[in-house]
Amino acid sequence: MEFERLKSLAISDSGFIFDPASGHSYTTNGTGVSIITALKSGANPGDIAPLIMEEYQVSPDDAERDVADFLDGLRKLMLI
Amino acid sequence: MQLTIAVSGINAIDNPGPGTGIVRALRESALAAEVDLRIIGLAYDSMEPGIYMHDIIDKSYLMPYPSAGRDSFLNRIAHIHERENLSVIISALDAELPLYIDVKDMLRERFGIRMLIPDRTMFQLRDKTRLKELAERIGIKVPEYTVCGSYGDFTAAVESIGCPCMVKGPFYEAFKAYSPAEADEHFHKIVNKWGYPVIVQSFIKGDEYNVIGCGDGKGADFGLFAMRKMTVTNLGKVWNAVSIDNKPVLEAARSMVEHLHWSGGFELETMVDAKGDIYLIEVNPRFPAWVYMAAAAGINLPERMVRLLTDRVFEKHSNYSSGKLMIRFTGEMLRDIADFEKIATVGEL
16 A cells, blocks of 8 residues: 555645645544544554554444555545 | 836726736735836726726726737837836736737837737647647657637537546636537527637646745745635635645746747636546746735745846745645726726726
């Protein structure tokens, strides 16, 4: 997975995301902010579910599913 | 010191000309603090809003239509110059540009009026009918298109390209047609208004990214600014836009300036599809109507152009922030009928 495009995104705490190359903007929730922030700081996708589990007190299955779904969304938007 | 600049395209209507944006950019520039800036509006119709915008345009004159010929055009400029002592003319309308190209040297020699505009070769190389050649040279794609000189050509082109397609006039106006019948309707509308050729272009689904810039005529630009159209009017004119930092699109603009040795303001219009491929839609040979957006974001091209033409130091950078939003709005003003009477009868206000 390529994360170069993701690294150029501007993301605010409110979940507002701006892509300076395309001018598109998106909104996400707190979990999305945590996932993108982790990816931008160089975390591997496989390392993110435990972070989500701990931060949001969810089961490992839920965390893994949420991360997978979110990555799928980013892929569809061609952000990764 | 007074510096008098004439600006055309002050028709700030639903299909806006760039003139009032150029004037606002000049009024808000650092140059305005250095000199006593006098702005003259050059209009073709008594109802062009810029004529009545006395807060930014000091005086306006009606011009003869370019179709009236070179002599009549030159005589009018001579008359205006005699009264106003023009230093610079910024032409902002495609239809008048060929005439200015013809008289540019004469204006400089006879009156000392300077202009930064393309020459005839550059003007022709960016013509809508020659986009394929230009796109290849600057390394981007071009939608399939056919230049039609007759109704027969047109129906054949629509059949071959298929719908939806874009139907475009030689200078202005472009309509999306979802069916041959709709294309037909647009064809007649364009021919009646602008004549031939009519261009049929395949429709590219994607985002419209446009670049404004200014070339020095020697292969270098002195400022580029890119934006994505967020919303457009029914006429396809931008209503909201956001500044972007899209390196391939900016590079295409830089390459165009280098390849054509472009002189003057321009707008590079592109479409970027879902795969990220860039398609050249057209090159407008003057500043676009959204010129103020770039100026407000720090790339004040009208100011830089005037500084260049009047031998002043000017910036050449393209450093601006992405994520700056342009919000166009409507507005009204109230003027006395005497103003209309004056411009309609005397030709100046």
